Each structure stands twice: as C-alpha cells, then as structure tokens.
Amino acid sequence: MTPSYDQARQFGKTYVGALNTGPEAFAALFAPGARVTVAGAESSPDGVRAVTPPGRSSFRGARIDGDRVVLTVRIIDRAAESVDDRPHRLDMDDQGRITLLEA
Incomplete structure (x- = not known):
C-alpha cells in the first residue's frame, strides 16, 4: 500500500514517537516477517x-517516492552540537504496518 502524503506524515510522527518510547512500541509498527536493513546490512527493529x-x-518530514514512503529522521547530538538527517525508506501493508525498512 502506498499511503497519501498526509498519511505518511502522520505515520512519521507515530514512527519517531514509537522509536523514542521503547523497543516494544517500535516493534509493534512492523508486520510479521518484515525485512529490515541498516546501512545495507540485514538487521531488526x-x-x-x-x-x-x-x-x-x-x-523531520515525509515524502512519497514511487511506491515507497521516505521518512526523514533527525538525530541530534547535543555534545557535538550537530544534527544529522537520515532517510528511512519503507513499504507498508494494507494494515499500515511496515513490511520493508531501509535505514
């Protein structure tokens, strides 16, 4: 399923909220058997x-790129006084769960 821009934006807020809440909340966003890669290597939530x-x-934002949703997640490093915006590319199923994530 390819969500609308507004759905992708709302999901992005939920995604980062769950990411910051804890492992259970974040893992709940994924469909069973979801494929996850981090920096090109197979991984997990x-x-x-x-x-x-x-x-x-x-x-930081969301956009639709073909059939894929791209969420921009900003990493704040207060000690280094820097920020790093990272794309998280994902596919979703009809229930709105992540089936593929490339971070």
Missing part, C-alpha cells in the same frame, strides 16, 4: 533503534 538513538531522534 532493535538495530534501527541502535543507529537512531531514542531520545535524540525527531521527525
């Missing part, structure tokens, strides 16, 4: 949380 630190991540 926990692997995404490891490179997108909870408490330092915020939602």
Whole structure:
C-alpha cells in the first residue's frame, strides 16, 4: 500500500514517537516477517533503534517516492552540537504496518 502524503506524515510522527518510547512500541509498527536493513546490512527493529538513538531522534518530514514512503529522521547530538538527517525508506501493508525498512 502506498499511503497519501498526509498519511505518511502522520505515520512519521507515530514512527519517531514509537522509536523514542521503547523497543516494544517500535516493534509493534512492523508486520510479521518484515525485512529490515541498516546501512545495507540485514538487521531488526532493535538495530534501527541502535543507529537512531531514542531520545535524540525527531521527525523531520515525509515524502512519497514511487511506491515507497521516505521518512526523514533527525538525530541530534547535543555534545557535538550537530544534527544529522537520515532517510528511512519503507513499504507498508494494507494494515499500515511496515513490511520493508531501509535505514
């Protein structure tokens, strides 16, 4: 399923909120058997949380790219006084769960 822009934007807020809440909340966004890659390597929802630190991540925006949703997640590093915007590309099923995530 390809959501509308507004649906993608709302999901992006939910996605980052769950990412910052905890592993159970974040894992609940995924369909059974979802494929997850981080930096091109096979991973898991926990692997995404490891490179997108909870408490330092915020939602920056969403866009539709073909059949894929691209969420921009901002990582804030207060100590280094820097920010890094990272794309999270995903596919969703008809129930709005993630079936494929590339972070």
